[in-house]
Amino acid sequence: MLALFSLLAGAALALVLRPSVSPDQSRYLAMAVVAAIDSSFGGLRAHLEQTFSDRLFVLAFVSNAAVAVLLVWIGDQLSADLATAVAVVFGVRIFQNVAAVRRHVFGG
Amino acid sequence: MSSVAEAEVAGGAYLPRHQPAGRADAVPLPAAEPAPAPAPARWRRPRRRPSDQPGDGGSGAAPHPSVAARALVALSVGLVGFLVAAQLGSTHRGTEHLALESESDLTRIFSSLNEESAALRDEISQLRLELAALQSSAERDQLARDAAERQLADLQILAGVVPARGPGVAVHIADPKGSFEFQLLLDLVQELRDAGAEAIAVNGRRVGGTTAFSHGRDGVTVDGQAVTQPYEVLAIGDPSTLEVGLKIPGGAVDTLDALDGTKVSVERRSDVRVPALDHPPTFKAAHPLE
Numbered sequence: 001m002l003a004l005f006s007l008l009a010g011a012a013l014a015l016v017l018r019p020s021v022s023p024d025q026s027r028y029l030a031m032a033v034v035a036a037i038d039s040s041f042g043g044l045r046a047h048l049e050q051t052f053s054d055r056l057f058v059l060a061f062v063s064n065a066a067v068a069v070l071l072v073w074i075g076d077q078l079s080a081d082l083a084t085a086v087a088v089v090f091g092v093r094i095f096q097n098v099a100a101v102r103r104h105v106f107g108g
Numbered sequence: 109m110s111s112v113a114e115a116e117v118a119g120g121a122y123l124p125r126h127q128p129a130g131r132a133d134a135v136p137l138p139a140a141e142p143a144p145a146p147a148p149a150r151w152r153r154p155r156r157r158p159s160d161q162p163g164d165g166g167s168g169a170a171p172h173p174s175v176a177a178r179a180l181v182a183l184s185v186g187l188v189g190f191l192v193a194a195q196l197g198s199t200h201r202g203t204e205h206l207a208l209e210s211e212s213d214l215t216r217i218f219s220s221l222n223e224e225s226a227a228l229r230d231e232i233s234q235l236r237l238e239l240a241a242l243q244s245s246a247e248r249d250q251l252a253r254d255a256a257e258r259q260l261a262d263l264q265i266l267a268g269v270v271p272a273r274g275p276g277v278a279v280h281i282a283d284p285k286g287s288f289e290f291q292l293l294l295d296l297v298q299e300l301r302d303a304g305a306e307a308i309a310v311n312g313r314r315v316g317g318t319t320a321f322s323h324g325r326d327g328v329t330v331d332g333q334a335v336t337q338p339y340e341v342l343a344i345g346d347p348s349t350l351e352v353g354l355k356i357p358g359g360a361v362d363t364l365d366a367l368d369g370t371k372v373s374v375e376r377r378s379d380v381r382v383p384a385l386d387h388p389p390t391f392k393a394a395h396p397l398e
Binding site: 003004005006007008009010011012013014015019026029030032033036037039040043054055057058061062 | 180183184189195
């Protein structure tokens with residue numbers, strides 16, 4: 001409940017502040033957002049499986065986002081499209097986590 | 109938004125290589141077990157009840173670690189919301205979505221934008237032409253209006269319906285013996301007009317286009333109103349021309365001087381004022397042709 005509230009609060013804050021993201025940074029931010037969404041679903045899944053750990057959640061949250069941004073940055077330096085790789089990895093993980101959550105919620 | 113969509117598409121494209129299930133929806137279920145083992149394992153690894161563990165929070169100094177940890181989690185989730193909203197706002201604003209388009213789509217977009225800009229440029233030049241046409245016609249209208257206004261002012265002075273001022277002459281005629289007649293006044297006015305007088309008044313009565321001179325019981329009348337001596341005739345025009353015209357040998361001044369007891373003087377003035385007609389003429393029978 002607190003998490004949901006703070007999610008909405010963060011979104012509302014961004015809508016109010018309207019932070020300007022330059023197109024260059026937007027690429028990195030997008031990957032960080034995907035990683036953060038993955039971490040959020042992972043946390044939700046862990047919560048439903050009653051294995052939720054605050055420390056691990058925060059650590060995974062920060063490190064996932066950092067690694068995602070770092071990978072994209074390295075990819076840019078090497079002119080390799082690692083952004084797609086990051087997006088694929090986190091996309092797959094989001095699918096898995098959502099599927100796990102779904103199984104928990106609807107059974108099966 | 110677009111990144112997630114891309115991840116979906118990419119996931120659907122990558123996974124079927126080792127998963128026969130083609131539908132993106134069906135992918136995660138079988139894939140959950142074999143491929144990325146570390147991800148779920150990481151979430152399962154910690155203790156059963158983390159909130160019971162006192163040293164679990166990141167900041168060990170906090171007296172209630174679970175509160176601090178919960179705050180951290182809330183902060184993280186809030187950050188997710190913030191970042192998602194910020195990213196959504198920025199992608200909607202910028203042209204970031206172009207980076208996701210394929211080359212042929214970009215070509216299509218580019219050519220359509222080119223066409224659009226060409227069409228808009230055409231519209232600009234067309235509107236410029238229209239503007240120029242309207243401006244020149246407005247200028248013409250302005251010129252015509254100015255000319256009409258000048259003509260109106262001229263005609264008003266000519267008709268005598270407005271007061272007028274300007275350089276001119278004043279003619280004083282003293283006639284103690286009453287030998288002055290209206291024909292002589294008519295001659296005088298005629299002489300002044302001949303010399304270029306633009307506006308004339310006799311004893312403060314404007315001489316307009318319909319003014320008539322006659323003689324009444326007490327002498328001369330102008331438009332039916334008696335005027336008495338000494339007569340003063342004011343005329344607006346070039347003073348020297350008017351004076352020369354009046355003093356032509358055998359002209360008006362000579363004729364008047366020859367009368368019994370009259371005394372005539374002509375005086376140049378730099379500022380002569382003549383009033384308007386008391387009753388501007390009204391036309392009942394005559395109408396402009398066309």
